Amino acid sequence: MKIASGTIFYNDCKSLERTLNSLKDKVDWMICIDGRFKHFKDDMAMWSTDGSRELVKSYDNAIMLTVANTYEVQKRQAYVDFCTLNKYDWLLIIDSDEYVLEYKEEEFKKELIRVQTEHPWRSYNVFAVMCEVNSANYDHIVHEFSGANAPKPTAQKQFAHYPRLWARPYEMEYNVLHYHFRNKNPTHSLHYQECNAAMSIIPGMTLGHDHILRNKKHLEYRKQYQKWLVGFEQKKLQAYKRENNNVIPQISEFDNIDHAYD
Numbered sequence: 001m002k003i004a005s006g007t008i009f010y011n012d013c014k015s016l017e018r019t020l021n022s023l024k025d026k027v028d029w030m031i032c033i034d035g036r037f038k039h040f041k042d043d044m045a046m047w048s049t050d051g052s053r054e055l056v057k058s059y060d061n062a063i064m065l066t067v068a069n070t071y072e073v074q075k076r077q078a079y080v081d082f083c084t085l086n087k088y089d090w091l092l093i094i095d096s097d098e099y100v101l102e103y104k105e106e107e108f109k110k111e112l113i114r115v116q117t118e119h120p121w122r123s124y125n126v127f128a129v130m131c132e133v134n135s136a137n138y139d140h141i142v143h144e145f146s147g148a149n150a151p152k153p154t155a156q157k158q159f160a161h162y163p164r165l166w167a168r169p170y171e172m173e174y175n176v177l178h179y180h181f182r183n184k185n186p187t188h189s190l191h192y193q194e195c196n197a198a199m200s201i202i203p204g205m206t207l208g209h210d211h212i213l214r215n216k217k218h219l220e221y222r223k224q225y226q227k228w229l230v231g232f233e234q235k236k237l238q239a240y241k242r243e244n245n246n247v248i249p250q251i252s253e254f255d256n257i258d259h260a261y262d
Helices: 013-023 052-057 072-086 105-118 139-146 192-196 216-243 255-261
Strands: 003-009 029-034 062-066 090-093 098-103 126-133 158-167 172-175 177-183 201-209
Touching: 003 013, 003 072, 013 029, 013 052, 013 098, 029 052, 029 072, 052 062, 062 072, 072 090, 072 172, 072 177, 105 201, 158 201, 177 216
Parallel strands: 003 029, 003 090, 029 062, 126 201
Antiparallel strands: 090 158, 098 201, 126 158, 172 177
């Protein structure tokens, strides 16, 4: 049973180091994707310049790919494509502001083996792990850095289950929106919120999620980007569907509709 992790990053060295240190002895291969997103308002280069790239190279079981000046679905698809080339059995999706908080190896791997044995044709191949979320957005930590006079937003610590474990990831792909994914067959998309209620939660692993190790400038850029991204993706998807008889575009078609809907 081969397990890989997929992480996207950009100029996020301190937070990325926490992520990779928590993963390095729990997965066979850490797939790390560097590169600036299109429309990310940063005056830096197209790839990380803060030591993140050197950090990734310091791990024996890490691979770094550079996917720059693309949309988020394309950057995320790169770690799925790497799994396709290497036929990994499982992919753990973990961003650079997340880390393994708790891990019980025997329980975790026993459950993965059971799922592989008993559910070989599970729809969408998507399973969940629990995640401790310390803040729902970037407002809380940005406020602390900036020292704004406005009332401090309340940081909400809560647990949620996220669809972060993909069985047979080579059968999966992202689908236009960065929170949509689908099996290549069937081809209709699945929103992560739609599948949460029905997903099996894999015990033995809990992730943590916070922005404590990110600097003020990075967080401000990230907040601006996230606000722009959701509206942009929805606009692009709906415009494409209107012009193509309600057909959802493939990732390979994404660049073809770039300029029309920017």
